[in-house]
Amino acid sequence: MPVGTQGSVKAISPDELWQTGAEIILSNTYHLYLRPGHTLIESLGGLHRFMGWNGPILTDSGGFQVYSLARLRRISEEGVVFQSHLDGSRHFIGPEQAMDIQRALGSDIAMAFDECVSYPAEYEYVEQSVQLTSRWAERCRDHMKSTDQALFGIVQGGVYRDLREKSVRDLVPLGFDGYALGGLAVGEDRDTRLRVIREAIQMLPDDKPVYLMGVGAPEDLVESVALGVDMFDCVMPTRNARNGTLFTDRGRMTIKNARYSDDERPVDEQCDCYTCTHFSRAYLRHLFLARELLAYRLNTIHNLRYYARLMTGLRDAIKHARLDAFKKAFYEMQAEGMKESSSTIE
Amino acid sequence: MPVGTQGSVKAISPDELWQTGAEIILSNTYHLYLRPGHTLIESLGGLHRFMGWNGPILTDSGGFQVYSLARLRRISEEGVVFQSHLDGSRHFIGPEQAMDIQRALGSDIAMAFDECVSYPAEYEYVEQSVQLTSRWAERCRDHMKSTDQALFGIVQGGVYRDLREKSVRDLVPLGFDGYALGGLAVGEDRDTRLRVIREAIQMLPDDKPVYLMGVGAPEDLVESVALGVDMFDCVMPTRNARNGTLFTDRGRMTIKNARYSDDERPVDEQCDCYTCTHFSRAYLRHLFLARELLAYRLNTIHNLRYYARLMTGLRDAIKHARLDAFKKAFYEMQAEGMKESSSTIE
Numbered sequence: 292m293p294v295g296t297q298g299s300v301k302a303i304s305p306d307e308l309w310q311t312g313a314e315i316i317l318s319n320t321y322h323l324y325l326r327p328g329h330t331l332i333e334s335l336g337g338l339h340r341f342m343g344w345n346g347p348i349l350t351d352s353g354g355f356q357v358y359s360l361a362r363l364r365r366i367s368e369e370g371v372v373f374q375s376h377l378d379g380s381r382h383f384i385g386p387e388q389a390m391d392i393q394r395a396l397g398s399d400i401a402m403a404f405d406e407c408v409s410y411p412a413e414y415e416y417v418e419q420s421v422q423l424t425s426r427w428a429e430r431c432r433d434h435m436k437s438t439d440q441a442l443f444g445i446v447q448g449g450v451y452r453d454l455r456e457k458s459v460r461d462l463v464p465l466g467f468d469g470y471a472l473g474g475l476a477v478g479e480d481r482d483t484r485l486r487v488i489r490e491a492i493q494m495l496p497d498d499k500p501v502y503l504m505g506v507g508a509p510e511d512l513v514e515s516v517a518l519g520v521d522m523f524d525c526v527m528p529t530r531n532a533r534n535g536t537l538f539t540d541r542g543r544m545t546i547k548n549a550r551y552s553d554d555e556r557p558v559d560e561q562c563d564c565y566t567c568t569h570f571s572r573a574y575l576r577h578l579f580l581a582r583e584l585l586a587y588r589l590n591t592i593h594n595l596r597y598y599a600r601l602m603t604g605l606r607d608a609i610k611h612a613r614l615d616a617f618k619k620a621f622y623e624m625q626a627e628g629m630k631e632s633s634s635t636i637e
Numbered sequence: 638m639p640v641g642t643q644g645s646v647k648a649i650s651p652d653e654l655w656q657t658g659a660e661i662i663l664s665n666t667y668h669l670y671l672r673p674g675h676t677l678i679e680s681l682g683g684l685h686r687f688m689g690w691n692g693p694i695l696t697d698s699g700g701f702q703v704y705s706l707a708r709l710r711r712i713s714e715e716g717v718v719f720q721s722h723l724d725g726s727r728h729f730i731g732p733e734q735a736m737d738i739q740r741a742l743g744s745d746i747a748m749a750f751d752e753c754v755s756y757p758a759e760y761e762y763v764e765q766s767v768q769l770t771s772r773w774a775e776r777c778r779d780h781m782k783s784t785d786q787a788l789f790g791i792v793q794g795g796v797y798r799d800l801r802e803k804s805v806r807d808l809v810p811l812g813f814d815g816y817a818l819g820g821l822a823v824g825e826d827r828d829t830r831l832r833v834i835r836e837a838i839q840m841l842p843d844d845k846p847v848y849l850m851g852v853g854a855p856e857d858l859v860e861s862v863a864l865g866v867d868m869f870d871c872v873m874p875t876r877n878a879r880n881g882t883l884f885t886d887r888g889r890m891t892i893k894n895a896r897y898s899d900d901e902r903p904v905d906e907q908c909d910c911y912t913c914t915h916f917s918r919a920y921l922r923h924l925f926l927a928r929e930l931l932a933y934r935l936n937t938i939h940n941l942r943y944y945a946r947l948m949t950g951l952r953d954a955i956k957h958a959r960l961d962a963f964k965k966a967f968y969e970m971q972a973e974g975m976k977e978s979s980s981t982i983e
Contacts, residue, residue, distance in 0.1 A: 298923060302930040305915075327923045331899055335919055343915050553677055569651075569689050573681055577644060577673040584648040584933055 292317040292349060292524040293595050297326070298342045301529050302587040303595070305343040311564065311592060312599030315347040315399075317524040320392050321356030324384070325375050329395040337397030349524070350398035352389045352431075352445070355473075355505070358407045366406060368423070386430035394440060402471065403431040405445040410478040417449040418457075425461035432465045441468035443502060449474055450483050452490050459494040469500040472520075476506045485514055492519040509538060509601055513621055516605045517614055528598045532590035535579045538597040540621075541628025544572075546590065551576045564596035565589075638663040638695060638870040639941050643672070644688045647875050648933040649941070651690040657910065657938060658945030661693040661745070663870040666738050667702030670730070671721050675741040683743030695870070696744035698735045698777075698791070701819075701851075704753045712752060714769070732776035740786060748817065749777040751791040756824040763795040764803075771807035778811045787814035789848060795820055796829050798836055805840040815846040815868075822852045831860055838865040855884060855947055859967055862951045863960055874944045878936035881925045884943040886967075887974025890918075892936065897922045910942035911935075 293300045293308060296319045300308050308316065318338060323329060332341050338348055354371075357364060361373035361382075370385020384392070389404035405424040408417055424447045435442050444467035448454030462470065472491055475484050484506075492501055502522035503515050512523060528538065537544040539559040544551075546558075557567035558575065566575070566589040578586035608617035639646045639654060642665045646654050654662065664684060669675060678687050684694055700717075703710060707719035707728075716731020730738070735750035751770040754763055770793045781788050790813035794800030808816065818837055821830050838847055848868035849861050858869060874884065883890040885905040890897075892904075903913035904921065912921070912935040924932035954963035 297927040297929055298920070299927075299929045299931045304911075304931060304934070326927060327898065327919070331919070334899060335901060335917065341917070341920055341923075343920070552673065553680060555681060565650075571681065571687070573673070573677070574644070574687055574689070577687075581643040581645075581672060583643055583645045584930060585645045585650060587930055588650070588934070 302591040311595035320353035333395035347399040349400040352402040352404040386427040443469040445473040471502040528594035532594040566593040648937040657941035666699035679741035693745040695746040698748040698750040732773040746787045789815040791819040817848040874940035878940040912939040
């Protein structure tokens with residue numbers, strides 16, 4: 292899921308987003324609650340209509356942003372008191388408010404309100420946090436009266452196997468429409484992350500989608516899909532695009548590098564995106580160095596298309612039972628790309 | 638002509654530019670000479686191919702930017718020595734260099750290299766400057782060997798009738814493909830500007846296009862077309878768009894105003910642009926306040942479409958000999974719009 296934090300996937304329009312192959316996007320409850328406000332969006336017909344995106348939208352619960360962006364947070368059984376990062380105004384969001392806001396936004400998938408524990412965290416703290424998140428999840432489930440909005444629960448528990456297990460055992464009986472793995476990609480090493488994903492997925496029901504939150508790099512997607520993850524959201528393709536890093540089958544390209552100054556080739560000759568079918572690396576480099584707004588857009592279109600093609604490739608591979616071959620080819624291409632770039636003087 | 642200073646009309650793509658109805662754009666020789674360099678662009682097949690714009694391009698001579706942006710300028714008979722505003726590097730551009738650079742860029746219309754005098758300026762200074770510009774114009778004409786590139790001369794002379802006349806008399810015998818009026822919209826009052834335009838056009842040949850450089854506001858276009866001007870370039874539609882000012886038949890709209898916060902209507906109900914057919918004022922206001930990149934693009938598309946429609950309207954009015962009626966309706970609509978906005982509490 293491309294991330295449209297403030298009701299816009301940064302730098303591109305809804306029709307371009309659709310053309311990249313995106314089938315669902317994520318929008319941030321915390322940001323839209325603060326600006327322009329969920330009641331305003333509701334009065335204008337909901338988020339889809341407001342932003343002109345007709346595909347599905349998943350809204351996060353606002354929890355993660357409250358912990359990572361807002362100031363003066365005070366967590367209690369009821370919920371979280373915080374100050375807006377925009378103007379310092381005080382707000383309260385608890386499970387019921389998170390549901391009300393997401394219902395007003397009218398997303399297709401809402402997320403239960405959870406506590407995100409920072410990493411590393413003591414076992415005792417994570418244990419209490421998992422219990423709170425479970426109680427909040429139940430309140431979310433109880434409060435969610437809308438019938439056309441799916442609700443996902445969020446499995447927490449840090450890197451502790453038994454706490455993840457407790458979280459799963461608390462949530463599954465509540466009957467969510469899908470389950471997210473939260474509190475990952477927050478600083479733990481890669482092997483630990485993959486271990487936690489593997490363990491959690493084994494405990495979760497087979498017939499519900501599993502959503503790994505805030506992940507990730509192309510190789511993270513490949514590994515996690517192989518473990519059974521169905522959905523992801525990450526700012527990586529869009530944010531990297533705006534920083535001038537482009538994803539290709541042969542690894543990452545730093546478009547400002549001098550080696551591209553007179554390079555007439557597209558970013559990726561295999562890519563069918565608008566950027567690759569219309570513009571040269573030389574032009575993209577020029578736009579980026581000149582800080583032209585078009586640079587951010589063209590880079591974003593390419594990166595999102597790369598991610599969409601990667602996911603399509605993974606789905607096809609699963610369908611035709613050749614995921615191992617896909618993974619092998621993926622890593623071989625990346626390694627080849629690395630060899631090429633290290634053999635070229637920049 | 639929308640302005641594409643650095644090989645991109647800011648915030649939009651070439652296909653969007655085309656869809657706004659733009660039939661020719663202006664690009665800045667000075668900027669492209671400095672970055673990415675005219676020889677690089679030439680080696681990549683010229684500016685059209687580099688930026689993906691298949692319509693005509695007019696390049697300015699670089700003169701105006703050298704005087705307004707570059708530092709440490711020293712003007713001599715030969716040309717101008719200056720320092721780059723980007724990195725302080727020293728450069729020389731004279732008439733021959735200006736022609737060579739524009740030929741390398743491959744524009745459809747090149748401009749003769751001129752001296753732009755700041756306003757106000759003493760008669761004696763302007764007189765000498767007109768003479769220098771005339772000598773430079775002849776050198777440009779002599780140097781221009783390319784047969785498929787049109788060359789326009791630039792009439793200077795400040796606000797002085799006899800100096801404008803001298804400039805015209807010097808230039809016309811050189812047989813340019815069109816004539817630009819330079820040194821206007823630099824601080825002189827509106828009546829003076831219209832007087833200079835009227836006088837100059839009466840002296841210029843009827844069968845060549847007249848291009849008023851760096852102008853202007855919608856009302857300037859209406860008045861100048863009525864006086865016989867054929868072409869304009871101005872950053873006003875694009876720059877205003879990025880500052881949140883939108884043009885409509887009923888005047889200018891400051892999109893960040895609170896009155897638009899829940900306004901479901903398009904910017905202009907009469908407008909057929911992508912922005913007006915897809916998004917509400919409320920959404921555009923939100924995007925602008927949230928500093929989303931999409932804001933600059935959607936605003937730019939609308940403003941360029943407004944300008945293109947205004948010019949189409951003016952051409953149709955001339956064709957059907959009802960320019961006076963068009964002007965009258967134009968001013969009535971603007972006045973009505975002003976009445977409306979002053980009667981609304983913002």
